[in-house]
Amino acid sequence: MTVNADPAELAKFSELAHRWWDPESEFRPLHEINPLRLEWIQGMAPLAGLRVADVGCGGGILADSMARKGAQVVGIDLSTKALKVAMLHALEAGTPNVEYREVSAEALAAEQPGSFDVVTCMEMLEHVPDPASVVRACADMVKPGGWVFFSTINRNPKAFLFAIVGAEYVLNMLPRGTHEYLKFIRPSELAAHCRAAGLAQQQVRGLEYNPLTRRYSLSSDPSVNYLVATRKT
Template identity: 70%
Template sequence: MSTPTNSAQFSSSNVDPAELAKFSELAHRWWDTESEFKPLHQINPLRLAWIQTLAPLAGKKVVDIGCGGGILSDAMARQGAEVLGADLAVKSLKVAQLHALEAGTQGVQYREISAEDLAQEQAGQYDVVTCMEMLEHVPDPSSVVKACSALVKPGGWVFFSTLNRNPKSFLFAVVGAEYILNLLPKGTHEYARMIKPSELADWVRANGLNVMHMKGMTYNPFTRHYALGTDTDVNYLMATQKPLNN
């Protein structure tokens, strides 16, 4: 049985207009695999495969929080999941919807709604919740974690990915990726908004989820390939699960 949600606990104002504008300006380039979103296209098979190993997606009800142009949402639907992509960037959502139509992707829908508002509306309705590369772009990431926990069913999985906060991460993810290698547009990430794994783990546990697995994601500038491994110093993914007795 899902716990009733107190609507006063959530706020739909957890959004940074500057961040929305930043991604809206690039919306038409989401599905261009050589655009600013090339890194997302490159890492998508890695994160999809990792999700699949822990929570096979076929037949699952999934919500992708901060779905952007739908790169992960579309891929999960193609694995047989029933997917809702949620975001507040209207232009990105329109691009996602158009791509689904053009590609003939079944089982994916998109909505302009915040994680917090969706949690009020559909608490305990999802087998899998994903929130990838999104927490570092909102004013209050702990509020999004709380909403993700509310959305998932007991026994269900919530997957997060974000950027660690330390000197190495600043050097690699900001200086290296944005200013030297030009992998990302300048200003994509703010150091102060990066999140240490210990901080994310604290928010996860405070909201009734258990940390089950962690992976690091690294980029080799010589081979230009990404890989999952044990190094969580820069990019990392965290798999969490809601206990059945919640």
């Protein structure tokens, strides 16, 4: 199986892996949005007792928080360094019910089809060569009626201005080169990928940042960052 990953993207995040759990590092935005996305997921799929796959888990920020809500979590990624950081953090923090594996979404779907109650794939689709393949894999690994949650970045002039120029060059919230505009995904494109994979869209929310208050919030505007909740039909 050809691995659906960009070596340059893996190298980029591997270099920063040791900083995943530093809330003042390049990963500060992920730490700040995590309570929002966790509450959003919990609102539709209460996690206690559920089996969850976190695709593209990185250093485990979301996976760790879902495990603390009582889910049995498998976090997967193709960055060896990020996974080692995730494992070390789980060990040090005593996080229960979480394991990490270096495996692709497609490989896990082939190995364990229809075996998860919830699948999350957050801030990951815009970093892979073939996002449709990841969407299919997420659909394949979730049970019928199960939930699949995505978050990514819209592709339009406003998103370029806010997510790249603003976040990477003006506010220095992210390292320069974190995102590539042409890899951004319009909501209509993600919706088409989901329909083709047998996932029915349930909700779309925008994620906005106020530079004055330095706070994130969920909104009805998906023009830059957005989250999509789907269920397997």
